[in-house]
Amino acid sequence: MTVLFGTLGWRPQSLLPSIRSTENLERVVFYHSDHAKSREARSKVMEFCRALGVTANAIEVSDAYDLLHVAGQIRADVRKDRAAGADLRFNIAGGTRLMSSAALLVCILEGIPATYVHDETYQEIALPLLRISYGEGLTAKQRDVLSFLVRNRDKDFTETALAKALGVHKATMNHHVRELEAKGAIARLSDPADARRLIVKPTPGMELLVG
């Protein structure tokens, strides 16, 4: 069974083609803003789903102007459905630019097939996304190190402390840290209290990659 996710703006037509075209559609989950026109569009989509006998959940995103917050919320929802064994699809055509971009970000990171709908023709267009998690661009060890740093973002770790915390040799940790730094996933910063020490910190947004 397939769960279709979508972002909705003022025009229900941006989401309806995906509802029509999804095979074995079990449920539709869509995000919309608290704007009156967006709520109006929500009613029309709900009505359409009711007519088809498809369950629909509309989620009003109260602050549709915070990219990472919206992406985090969407990602938690898609992961829940994926864990329950559903096939997922995402239509990113509607909603504010930020809401649509947040949805695209989640699709890239989680490897979810995504489409958008052309503004004039209402033709569905598949986006070139692979069904693999973007985090696979890191090795398992690199993911471990990055996850640890993200979980402990508020603490300061030197490479040596990091090696000790994760139970690996200093030289091994240096290799992982250099690789992660080259990929822009972490940065080595001078310790304000001791300029000779370098503190390893995840770069902003990495929570979405390994969180």
Add this chain to the structure above:
Amino acid sequence: MSGETVGHRTLIATMGFDERHVLPSLRLMPYDRLVLVAGRETFQSPGFRRLKVLEPGLRTVRVDPFDLMGALESIRETIRRAAGDGPVRISASGGTKILTNAAILAAFQEGVEAWYCDPDPVRLPVLRGVSLAAAFSPAEGAIALALHGPIRYDRLVAAVTARAFARRTVLGAIRSLAAKGLVEFERDDGTVLVRPSPRFALFRDQLREVPIKT
């Protein structure tokens, strides 16, 4: 920023009619060369003229801001050209929603740093240097070259093993392409056929870029 090679730093920014969506990026990100990606009407707008006064040397790339796939290809091409000269960053804050999404997708596909500054800067979790082509193994690239339509599974395996790949590697690569949603299997009279999925064509370029044994 640490971990980058020294060279000509290029900032590629998407823009609509309002240059104020682009200005925070210019203020926050160091660059030597600015490339603006926008639709035709943007380049005739007062916002663009004001920006041109500030940055007379800026380069422009014209796209259809309502055609996601076309804009994606143009931005990817722009990134590739600029990457030869030094580090590239993307600012995806201006222009239509479609143009922003094309820029984000291009940044992930080409492995270049991307920011969304509207107004606060948000760095997107792109892994620098990890391009989409890196998601494919040489054996997957060889399979893509041999796959033009439905083909018998055993014939496909034979065609790719003939290019000096171990049978086990080829079988694993076929499974991997299926997991990525790029090939599908069908049974026809007891024979298993492998065929490219509808999404396969979207990745043909990246698959062609995978270094293959000769």
